[in-house]
Amino acid sequence: MKKYLRLLYNGIIPANPVFVLLLGMCATLGTTSSALNGLMMGIATAAVLICSNAAISLLKNVIPDKVRIPAYIVIIATFVTVLQLAISAWMPALNASLGIFIPLIVVNCILLGRAEAFAGKNGVIASLIDGLGCGIGFIFALTLLGAVREFLGTGHIFGYEIYSEDYGMLIFVLAPGAFIALGYLIAIVSRLRGLSSNT
């Protein structure tokens, strides 16, 4: 049990996919123009990650080593397409705001990274927990980045006005602001991690 808790925690802070492993930058930078978009993208990615981790862990013994990467990609892409169809069928509002980013989940390195580094070598339950931990870490990172960008760029957080949009720095909503905000967040997280490991 303790092992699983550590696995879960590991994905959230010490090996956070965005702030520490620097995986999945494309989706991270592209979708986090607002806190809500970040949160939704995080949840979508986490859902695929959990499913693909479990499926790959189940199938790891019937996938020969030399074709494991194409096999993993097919499995991941299948789950992404299933998710995309489900979202456009049952959550049209979400589809309108996030639709074009969902296919990007396929090329997210976190999925392949976790499949290769963890699910391909470990049992189903451990892989599920690992996917859940990394997924929560990813949701956390994207929501935080989205909130920072939305706040600096438009004066809102989750659509609630904090200050007038007229004073917002538009650059934070656009691509350059994503890099700037992400850079500072990584620096802050590294500093905090350094502090906690010293004590």
Add this chain to the structure above:
Amino acid sequence: MKKLASTLPNMILSLGIITVLSGLLLGVMYTVTKAPIEQSEREMQTAALAEVLPPFDNDPEAEAQSVNVGGQVYEIYPARMDGHSVGVAVKGVTMDGFSGEVVIICGFDNKGTVVNYRVLKQAETPGLGAKMEMWFRDPSGTRSVIGKSPGIQNFSPVKDGGDVDAITAATISSRAFLSVLRGAYEAYRQYAQTQGMYIPAVSDSHTGASTQQPTDCHIGSSVHS
């Protein structure tokens, strides 16, 4: 269970089974979601129609017609109340935006005045062109197109000699937006001619507009000749 060795038959078999399984799963998912997806798209359009048109009691989508204006196809959705026309919604598409398609549905009343509009689809720059859904209904300055008519006002950005304030720093998106409205208005005029309805004034916005549709587009229509 021991891991399968990487022999050619093993690899082919394993990849083959995985792709077949995922193909099956996708096929099932596609069939299951087909109806809900179509329905949610229809609902989005129905909701947009209710917003951009004056109150009506018919089914505009059942009476939809397409009109060709200068090579562009516009969908016309006539709205009726007690059998009398109360206005028309026109759906138009342009590729002239900053990125990808811009799909707009715009409602006109019987005099050709814009009742309301909805941007159904756009991928313009967030914070700039993407503001079009709100900007052109903002009453400040001459931003709003609501209550105006392309037959009276010139639906081009002020920069191009028109009467509508473009979105700050998004002139291309603004031009694209207004060009769809002008095209929609032309489509509405053509439709009004075929229906024997009141025909609003010719749009005079071709003077000075850079992305203007050819304004002689209605000459080819059968009613006109």
